[in-house]
Amino acid sequence: MKKNELLLLAAVAVFVSSICVIACYSSSYKSSLSVTDDSSQFVTLTDAVPDAILEIRYFGTYNFVGHRIDGYEEPTALLTKRAADSLRAVSDDVMALGYRLKIYDAYRPQQGVDHFVRWAKDIPDTVMKDYFYPDLPKDVLFEREYIMAHSGHTRGSTVDLTLFDMATEKELDMGGTFDWFGPESHPDFCGNPETGEYKGGSSDYGRSITAEQFANRMILRKAMLRHGFKPLSTEWWHFTLEEEPFPDTYFTFPVKQLNGEK
Numbered sequence: 001m002k003k004n005e006l007l008l009l010a011a012v013a014v015f016v017s018s019i020c021v022i023a024c025y026s027s028s029y030k031s032s033l034s035v036t037d038d039s040s041q042f043v044t045l046t047d048a049v050p051d052a053i054l055e056i057r058y059f060g061t062y063n064f065v066g067h068r069i070d071g072y073e074e075p076t077a078l079l080t081k082r083a084a085d086s087l088r089a090v091s092d093d094v095m096a097l098g099y100r101l102k103i104y105d106a107y108r109p110q111q112g113v114d115h116f117v118r119w120a121k122d123i124p125d126t127v128m129k130d131y132f133y134p135d136l137p138k139d140v141l142f143e144r145e146y147i148m149a150h151s152g153h154t155r156g157s158t159v160d161l162t163l164f165d166m167a168t169e170k171e172l173d174m175g176g177t178f179d180w181f182g183p184e185s186h187p188d189f190c191g192n193p194e195t196g197e198y199k200g201g202s203s204d205y206g207r208s209i210t211a212e213q214f215a216n217r218m219i220l221r222k223a224m225l226r227h228g229f230k231p232l233s234t235e236w237w238h239f240t241l242e243e244e245p246f247p248d249t250y251f252t253f254p255v256k257q258l259n260g261e262k
Protein backbone atom coordinates (compact mmCIF):
# COMPACT_ATOMS: atom_id res chain seq x y z
CA MET A 1 0.00 0.00 0.00
CA LYS A 2 2.67 2.40 1.03
CA LYS A 3 4.63 1.70 -2.14
CA ASN A 4 1.51 2.36 -4.24
CA GLU A 5 0.94 5.67 -2.48
CA LEU A 6 4.50 6.67 -3.14
CA LEU A 7 4.14 5.76 -6.80
CA LEU A 8 0.95 7.80 -7.00
CA LEU A 9 2.65 10.78 -5.38
CA ALA A 10 5.56 10.47 -7.79
CA ALA A 11 3.19 10.31 -10.77
CA VAL A 12 1.35 13.43 -9.56
CA ALA A 13 4.67 15.25 -9.07
CA VAL A 14 5.79 14.36 -12.60
CA PHE A 15 2.42 15.47 -14.00
CA VAL A 16 2.49 18.82 -12.15
CA SER A 17 6.08 19.54 -13.13
CA SER A 18 5.36 18.73 -16.78
CA ILE A 19 2.51 21.27 -16.75
CA CYS A 20 4.94 23.81 -15.34
CA VAL A 21 7.48 23.00 -18.04
CA ILE A 22 4.88 23.48 -20.77
CA ALA A 23 3.56 26.72 -19.25
CA CYS A 24 7.02 28.12 -18.61
CA TYR A 25 8.15 27.14 -22.07
CA SER A 26 5.19 28.78 -23.79
CA SER A 27 5.51 32.01 -21.78
CA SER A 28 9.25 32.26 -22.46
CA TYR A 29 8.56 31.47 -26.13
CA LYS A 30 6.12 34.36 -26.35
CA SER A 31 8.44 36.78 -24.60
CA SER A 32 11.30 35.72 -26.89
CA LEU A 33 9.51 37.06 -29.98
CA SER A 34 11.23 40.29 -30.94
CA VAL A 35 10.68 43.10 -33.41
CA THR A 36 13.60 44.99 -34.94
CA ASP A 37 14.59 47.19 -37.88
CA ASP A 38 18.15 45.79 -37.99
CA SER A 39 18.89 44.71 -41.59
CA SER A 40 22.56 43.82 -41.00
CA GLN A 41 22.06 40.09 -41.57
CA PHE A 42 20.17 40.57 -44.84
CA VAL A 43 21.31 40.78 -48.45
CA THR A 44 19.74 41.99 -51.65
CA LEU A 45 18.57 38.76 -53.25
CA THR A 46 19.98 39.48 -56.72
CA ASP A 47 23.45 40.12 -55.23
CA ALA A 48 23.44 36.55 -53.93
CA VAL A 49 21.46 35.02 -56.81
CA PRO A 50 22.26 37.07 -59.94
CA ASP A 51 20.39 34.67 -62.24
CA ALA A 52 17.06 35.28 -60.50
CA ILE A 53 14.34 37.28 -62.22
CA LEU A 54 12.27 39.64 -60.06
CA GLU A 55 8.58 40.38 -60.40
CA ILE A 56 7.82 42.01 -57.09
CA ARG A 57 4.04 41.95 -57.05
CA TYR A 58 3.62 43.97 -53.86
CA PHE A 59 5.64 46.87 -55.24
CA GLY A 60 3.22 47.10 -58.18
CA THR A 61 -0.55 46.97 -58.31
CA TYR A 62 -1.09 43.51 -59.86
CA ASN A 63 -1.71 41.78 -56.55
CA PHE A 64 -4.82 40.81 -54.59
CA VAL A 65 -5.05 44.26 -52.97
CA GLY A 66 -4.66 46.18 -56.24
CA HIS A 67 -2.28 48.79 -54.76
CA ARG A 68 1.39 49.05 -53.81
CA ILE A 69 1.79 47.45 -50.38
CA ASP A 70 3.13 49.40 -47.40
CA GLY A 71 6.86 48.91 -46.80
CA TYR A 72 7.74 48.15 -50.45
CA GLU A 73 9.84 51.17 -51.45
CA GLU A 74 11.72 49.61 -54.39
CA PRO A 75 11.02 46.66 -56.73
CA THR A 76 13.66 44.49 -55.10
CA ALA A 77 13.85 41.43 -52.88
CA LEU A 78 15.76 40.92 -49.61
CA LEU A 79 16.56 37.74 -47.71
CA THR A 80 18.71 36.68 -44.77
CA LYS A 81 22.21 35.77 -45.88
CA ARG A 82 21.66 32.14 -44.97
CA ALA A 83 18.44 31.84 -46.98
CA ALA A 84 20.01 33.66 -49.94
CA ASP A 85 22.97 31.26 -49.97
CA SER A 86 20.63 28.27 -50.08
CA LEU A 87 18.57 29.90 -52.80
CA ARG A 88 21.75 30.33 -54.85
CA ALA A 89 22.23 26.56 -54.73
CA VAL A 90 18.62 26.07 -55.89
CA SER A 91 19.19 28.51 -58.73
CA ASP A 92 22.32 26.66 -59.90
CA ASP A 93 20.34 23.42 -59.88
CA VAL A 94 17.44 24.67 -61.97
CA MET A 95 19.72 26.60 -64.35
CA ALA A 96 21.22 23.22 -65.32
CA LEU A 97 17.67 22.15 -66.28
CA GLY A 98 17.07 25.27 -68.38
CA TYR A 99 15.15 27.34 -65.83
CA ARG A 100 15.64 30.50 -63.83
CA LEU A 101 14.04 31.35 -60.51
CA LYS A 102 11.38 34.04 -60.76
CA ILE A 103 10.80 35.78 -57.44
CA TYR A 104 7.43 37.27 -56.47
CA ASP A 105 8.22 38.12 -52.85
CA ALA A 106 10.85 37.42 -50.20
CA TYR A 107 11.33 39.40 -46.96
CA ARG A 108 8.07 41.22 -46.16
CA PRO A 109 8.12 44.00 -43.55
CA GLN A 110 5.48 43.89 -40.81
CA GLN A 111 3.97 47.08 -42.29
CA GLY A 112 3.11 45.05 -45.41
CA VAL A 113 1.40 42.34 -43.40
CA ASP A 114 -0.52 45.03 -41.48
CA HIS A 115 -1.65 46.47 -44.83
CA PHE A 116 -3.04 43.04 -45.85
CA VAL A 117 -4.96 42.83 -42.57
CA ARG A 118 -6.41 46.33 -43.03
CA TRP A 119 -7.47 45.39 -46.56
CA ALA A 120 -9.05 42.11 -45.43
CA LYS A 121 -11.24 43.99 -42.93
CA ASP A 122 -12.44 46.38 -45.64
CA ILE A 123 -15.05 43.95 -46.98
CA PRO A 124 -16.47 46.16 -49.80
CA ASP A 125 -13.00 46.56 -51.40
CA THR A 126 -13.01 43.71 -53.92
CA VAL A 127 -11.28 45.38 -56.86
CA MET A 128 -9.05 42.33 -57.64
CA LYS A 129 -11.55 39.60 -56.77
CA ASP A 130 -11.91 38.32 -60.35
CA TYR A 131 -8.19 37.64 -60.58
CA PHE A 132 -7.25 36.20 -57.20
CA TYR A 133 -10.32 34.99 -55.28
CA PRO A 134 -13.36 34.68 -57.60
CA ASP A 135 -14.71 31.63 -55.72
CA LEU A 136 -14.66 33.17 -52.24
CA PRO A 137 -16.65 35.87 -50.46
CA LYS A 138 -14.12 38.32 -49.06
CA ASP A 139 -15.34 38.00 -45.47
CA VAL A 140 -13.98 34.43 -45.19
CA LEU A 141 -10.37 35.35 -46.02
CA PHE A 142 -9.45 35.83 -42.35
CA GLU A 143 -11.44 32.86 -41.09
CA ARG A 144 -9.77 30.53 -43.59
CA GLU A 145 -6.33 32.02 -42.84
CA TYR A 146 -5.62 33.34 -46.31
CA ILE A 147 -4.74 36.55 -44.48
CA MET A 148 -3.08 36.43 -41.06
CA ALA A 149 -1.66 39.01 -38.65
CA HIS A 150 1.83 37.49 -38.90
CA SER A 151 3.73 35.97 -41.80
CA GLY A 152 6.85 33.84 -41.99
CA HIS A 153 8.03 36.26 -44.70
CA THR A 154 8.60 38.88 -42.00
CA ARG A 155 11.34 36.68 -40.47
CA GLY A 156 13.34 37.05 -43.68
CA SER A 157 13.97 33.44 -44.74
CA THR A 158 10.81 32.78 -46.76
CA VAL A 159 10.39 33.23 -50.48
CA ASP A 160 7.54 33.07 -53.02
CA LEU A 161 8.72 31.99 -56.45
CA THR A 162 8.17 30.07 -59.65
CA LEU A 163 10.30 28.83 -62.54
CA PHE A 164 11.00 30.71 -65.76
CA ASP A 165 11.67 28.51 -68.81
CA MET A 166 14.60 29.94 -70.77
CA ALA A 167 13.65 27.98 -73.94
CA THR A 168 10.14 29.43 -74.21
CA GLU A 169 10.99 32.68 -72.42
CA LYS A 170 7.87 32.26 -70.32
CA GLU A 171 7.02 31.17 -66.82
CA LEU A 172 6.65 27.44 -66.50
CA ASP A 173 2.93 26.55 -66.53
CA MET A 174 2.02 25.71 -62.93
CA GLY A 175 -1.73 25.59 -63.58
CA GLY A 176 -2.45 28.52 -61.32
CA THR A 177 -1.26 31.95 -60.43
CA PHE A 178 0.74 33.22 -57.43
CA ASP A 179 -1.58 34.32 -54.60
CA TRP A 180 -4.60 32.44 -55.94
CA PHE A 181 -6.84 31.95 -52.89
CA GLY A 182 -8.21 28.43 -53.12
CA PRO A 183 -7.52 24.70 -52.85
CA GLU A 184 -6.06 24.73 -56.36
CA SER A 185 -2.93 26.33 -54.86
CA HIS A 186 -2.30 23.44 -52.46
CA PRO A 187 0.74 21.31 -53.35
CA ASP A 188 -1.38 18.17 -52.95
CA PHE A 189 -4.03 19.41 -55.41
CA CYS A 190 -4.51 16.64 -58.03
CA GLY A 191 -1.55 14.63 -56.77
CA ASN A 192 0.75 13.47 -54.01
CA PRO A 193 3.71 15.85 -53.58
CA GLU A 194 5.61 13.30 -51.48
CA THR A 195 5.71 10.71 -54.26
CA GLY A 196 5.22 13.04 -57.22
CA GLU A 197 2.26 10.92 -58.35
CA TYR A 198 -0.43 12.74 -60.35
CA LYS A 199 -3.96 11.74 -59.39
CA GLY A 200 -6.19 14.14 -61.29
CA GLY A 201 -9.62 15.17 -60.02
CA SER A 202 -11.03 18.64 -59.52
CA SER A 203 -11.90 21.15 -56.81
CA ASP A 204 -15.42 21.94 -55.58
CA TYR A 205 -15.37 24.77 -58.09
CA GLY A 206 -14.68 22.38 -60.99
CA ARG A 207 -11.10 23.50 -61.45
CA SER A 208 -8.25 21.10 -62.17
CA ILE A 209 -4.62 20.96 -63.24
CA THR A 210 -3.01 18.68 -65.81
CA ALA A 211 -0.34 16.05 -65.17
CA GLU A 212 2.22 18.36 -66.80
CA GLN A 213 1.24 21.32 -64.60
CA PHE A 214 1.51 19.12 -61.50
CA ALA A 215 4.91 17.84 -62.66
CA ASN A 216 6.10 21.42 -63.15
CA ARG A 217 5.16 22.26 -59.56
CA MET A 218 7.19 19.22 -58.50
CA ILE A 219 10.33 20.44 -60.32
CA LEU A 220 10.29 23.61 -58.22
CA ARG A 221 9.42 21.80 -55.00
CA LYS A 222 12.13 19.15 -55.36
CA ALA A 223 14.82 21.75 -56.08
CA MET A 224 13.80 23.82 -53.04
CA LEU A 225 13.60 20.84 -50.68
CA ARG A 226 16.99 19.57 -51.89
CA HIS A 227 18.61 22.74 -50.55
CA GLY A 228 17.04 23.01 -47.13
CA PHE A 229 13.73 24.75 -47.73
CA LYS A 230 10.44 23.41 -46.41
CA PRO A 231 7.13 23.73 -48.26
CA LEU A 232 3.76 25.09 -47.12
CA SER A 233 0.69 22.85 -47.45
CA THR A 234 -1.47 25.60 -48.96
CA GLU A 235 0.75 27.42 -51.49
CA TRP A 236 2.91 25.69 -54.13
CA TRP A 237 5.05 28.83 -54.55
CA HIS A 238 5.94 29.43 -50.84
CA PHE A 239 9.05 28.00 -49.10
CA THR A 240 10.86 28.71 -45.82
CA LEU A 241 14.44 27.83 -44.96
CA GLU A 242 14.22 24.94 -42.50
CA GLU A 243 17.17 26.26 -40.45
CA GLU A 244 16.02 29.88 -40.55
CA PRO A 245 18.39 32.12 -38.56
CA PHE A 246 15.66 34.27 -36.96
CA PRO A 247 12.72 31.99 -36.10
CA ASP A 248 11.39 34.41 -33.43
CA THR A 249 12.18 37.81 -34.94
CA TYR A 250 9.89 40.03 -36.97
CA PHE A 251 11.62 42.74 -39.00
CA THR A 252 10.28 46.18 -39.91
CA PHE A 253 12.85 47.81 -42.24
CA PRO A 254 11.44 48.60 -45.71
CA VAL A 255 12.10 46.65 -48.90
CA LYS A 256 14.75 48.61 -50.79
CA GLN A 257 18.33 48.02 -51.94
CA LEU A 258 20.67 47.46 -49.02
CA ASN A 259 23.81 49.60 -49.07
CA GLY A 260 27.10 49.29 -47.24
CA GLU A 261 29.56 46.48 -46.71
CA LYS A 262 27.56 43.32 -46.38
Ligand SMILES: [Zn+2]
Pocket residue numbers: 153158159160235237238239
Ligand atom coordinates in the same frame (compact mmCIF):
# COMPACT_ATOMS: atom_id res chain seq x y z
ZN1 LIG B 1 4.59 33.32 -49.29
